[in-house]
Amino acid sequence: MTKHYLISHENWDKVLNRAISKYLLYAPVIRENHQDYVLVEQEQDISHIIYNTAKPASPLKTFFLPVKENVVREPEGIPRIILGIPPCDLAGLEMLDTFYLEEPYVDPYYQDRRENTLLIGTDCFTAQEHCHCTTYGVSPAVEKYADIRLASHEGNMYLTVLTEKGEEFVREYMAGDAKETDESRMAPVREKSGQLKKELEERNSQLPGYERTGVLIRKSGEDIWEKYSADCVSCGACSSICPTCTCFLLIDRPEFEKIRSLDTCQHPAFERVAAGEDPLHSKAARFRNRYLCKYVWRPEKYNTLACTGCGRCIEACIGRINKNELFVELNT
Amino acid sequence: MPEATARTRSKTRKPARNMYTPLPATVEKVIDESPTIKTIAMIPDEEFSFKTGEFIELTIPGIGEAPFTPSSSPLETKRMEVTVMKTGYVTEYIHRLKKGDRVGIRGPFGRGYPLEEMYGKEILILGGGCGFAPIRSLLYNLMAEKDKFRKVTLCYGSKTPEECIYKPFINELRSVEKFEVLRSVDKPDETWEEAVGVVTVLLDSIRVDIPNAVAVVCGPPVMMKFGTFKLLEMGFPENKIFLSMEKNMSCGLGKCGHCTMGKYFVCKDGPVFTYDEIKDQPDIWA
Ligand SMILES: Cc1cc2nc3c(=O)[nH]c(=O)nc-3n(C[C@H](O)[C@H](O)[C@H](O)COP(=O)(O)OP(=O)(O)OC[C@H]3O[C@@H](n4cnc5c(N)ncnc54)[C@H](O)[C@@H]3O)c2cc1C
Ligand code: SF4
Ligand code: SF4
Numbered sequence A: 001m002t003k004h005y006l007i008s009h010e011n012w013d014k015v016l017n018r019a020i021s022k023y024l025l026y027a028p029v030i031r032e033n034h035q036d037y038v039l040v041e042q043e044q045d046i047s048h049i050i051y052n053t054a055k056p057a058s059p060l061k062t063f064f065l066p067v068k069e070n071v072v073r074e075p076e077g078i079p080r081i082i083l084g085i086p087p088c089d090l091a092g093l094e095m096l097d098t099f100y101l102e103e104p105y106v107d108p109y110y111q112d113r114r115e116n117t118l119l120i121g122t123d124c125f126t127a128q129e130h131c132h133c134t135t136y137g138v139s140p141a142v143e144k145y146a147d148i149r150l151a152s153h154e155g156n157m158y159l160t161v162l163t164e165k166g167e168e169f170v171r172e173y174m175a176g177d178a179k180e181t182d183e184s185r186m187a188p189v190r191e192k193s194g195q196l197k198k199e200l201e202e203r204n205s206q207l208p209g210y211e212r213t214g215v216l217i218r219k220s221g222e223d224i225w226e227k228y229s230a231d232c233v234s235c236g237a238c239s240s241i242c243p244t245c246t247c248f249l250l251i252d253r254p255e256f257e258k259i260r261s262l263d264t265c266q267h268p269a270f271e272r273v274a275a276g277e278d279p280l281h282s283k284a285a286r287f288r289n290r291y292l293c294k295y296v297w298r299p300e301k302y303n304t305l306a307c308t309g310c311g312r313c314i315e316a317c318i319g320r321i322n323k324n325e326l327f328v329e330l331n332t
Numbered sequence B: 001m002p003e004a005t006a007r008t009r010s011k012t013r014k015p016a017r018n019m020y021t022p023l024p025a026t027v028e029k030v031i032d033e034s035p036t037i038k039t040i041a042m043i044p045d046e047e048f049s050f051k052t053g054e055f056i057e058l059t060i061p062g063i064g065e066a067p068f069t070p071s072s073s074p075l076e077t078k079r080m081e082v083t084v085m086k087t088g089y090v091t092e093y094i095h096r097l098k099k100g101d102r103v104g105i106r107g108p109f110g111r112g113y114p115l116e117e118m119y120g121k122e123i124l125i126l127g128g129g130c131g132f133a134p135i136r137s138l139l140y141n142l143m144a145e146k147d148k149f150r151k152v153t154l155c156y157g158s159k160t161p162e163e164c165i166y167k168p169f170i171n172e173l174r175s176v177e178k179f180e181v182l183r184s185v186d187k188p189d190e191t192w193e194e195a196v197g198v199v200t201v202l203l204d205s206i207r208v209d210i211p212n213a214v215a216v217v218c219g220p221p222v223m224m225k226f227g228t229f230k231l232l233e234m235g236f237p238e239n240k241i242f243l244s245m246e247k248n249m250s251c252g253l254g255k256c257g258h259c260t261m262g263k264y265f266v267c268k269d270g271p272v273f274t275y276d277e278i279k280d281q282p283d284i285w286a
């Protein structure tokens, strides 16, 4: 049911301007060399939105799993549009959905946000230093999990509508402005992400693939984890920033209120039991646990990708630890 | 698309209970079992049912939550007991509870004991310390269905005679046909007339028809480990040894990640596992 549309950039901006009266619109802008999503509240902000660059600093999960939230209240049902989602984060959504929408414990807050959010993904035309999506089979072109796929090129916006939700948006906000067209007209933008795909494959050719990495981690001895975790300060930034890390802690408040606060296996005592035993007592064990989770346990249990190759954990690490260097070393 | 606009947020009001919301309950009675163990009897605001071996999260409002396996009979839905050893922050507060206090219950969670797999069999139960709590609930269940089982042997160990819990219950159990109770303590006193040593010594003195038996083990990690090894040595098949695993827990429903044991979440995939299911996972005894 995919449909393709062309619309001028100018008219697209008008579409967004109409949409912000109903939706909260989040889109990436650059501020002080830093690219991240902001809430676009006014017409003049729309022109600052950037398209088809590599990932924003915040992972998509922050829109569905806030750092802290009260989980004993009515879901809010706020309609939102998230624009400019990179393909890696969309791939990460599969893990989050599998996890938070799994029966019988469907998380009501996650579900509420998912249902009320329109996802507009954008193909990547450029990459950042640590991007390695293609190594794990994720294309820099949006293939799934978005409602609308968008690319900007020479004054026009190229839209491919992937879901009924996306189609409804087009009918409601773009009627008259957009021209339906066919896949062949998408060629110029497809070429750009295709080019980037090749570049990334070449650049990361030393890095073992997803399954292979799992095998290597399983076989690995302790030494390499000791060596790479030497500068880890257990800050947990690698998990906070990771689009597929899902762990949390429930904190109790008076009157039976509960706060769900994101947590990570990198924090000491994450698995400590009352008797004092702690399988993750050492920094190296915690550090290795993160990658066992990503490359061995999660894929084995859920058959989904648990590392999308976004590279954020490498960028965020205060100890300058680069997991990819570790995997290349394991592979040689 | 929903009709509400972004600017008109719905008011924050208390929702119908969801999986994070505890069912309030009132403490009915607190029973001292040993210097470090108390049983808390509670009356939930609504009837609450669970299967033996499933667990609950007990909430102390404003303080925290901790997982416990009810120690009362699963056939009783108006009243529930948990038996709690004082080990840290939340359990310290639980020990301070008194009649009339309000607590919360979430659950039941997890996979309990597979009773159907035990029908027609001889059941050997190995318990230590506070591991007796889930076992008592299982025993209540077995007593109610005693026609369905051949024989039940309970081997229970504790550090000292003082720490042996459920004394009245043990006496009751000893009078029930088909049930046998053997106890041991590490450090006896002058009144102790039963076995001395770690709980596995009891296994040397019993006869079990292993091809027609299942074993259930619950207790502190060291006891679980050596108990399991001993049972394997005796010839129990790996898939006939049922273990209640203890891990750090928060959500109880397979999302928070704290109870990770390799590819399993102990809260959702367990807490009861056969040895066969978990033997290849890392750190099972830690
Ligand atoms: C399925 C299951 C059934 C159990 N059944 C029983 C039973 O029947 N009887 C029994 O006595 N015990 C039982 N236990 C063990 C019991 O849950 C623990 O003894 C209890 O959780 C200890 O809590 P504590 O806060 O007193 O201990 P602590 O040592 O203070 O905490 C234990 C762990 O929980 C974490 N933690 C606790 N509170 C917080 C908090 N507010 N913030 C962050 N982390 C926190 C800590 O990181 C620590 O690692 C069971 C455990 C499991 C998993
Ligand atoms: S593990 Fe690192 S590279 Fe992989 S998805 Fe998470 S943050 Fe991105
Ligand atoms: S890597 Fe650690 S924090 Fe992230 S999902 Fe896995 S267990 Fe949780």
Ligand code: SF4
Binding pocket: A231, A232, A233, A234, A235, A236, A237, A238, A239, A266, A313, A316, A317, A318, A319, A320, A321
């Ligand atoms: S971001 Fe780096 S220093 Fe912080 S916990 Fe992760 S690996 Fe350790």
Ligand code: FES
Binding pocket: B248, B249, B250, B251, B252, B253, B254, B255, B256, B257, B258, B259, B260, B265, B266, B267, B268
């Ligand atoms: S206790 Fe949260 S996943 Fe098991």
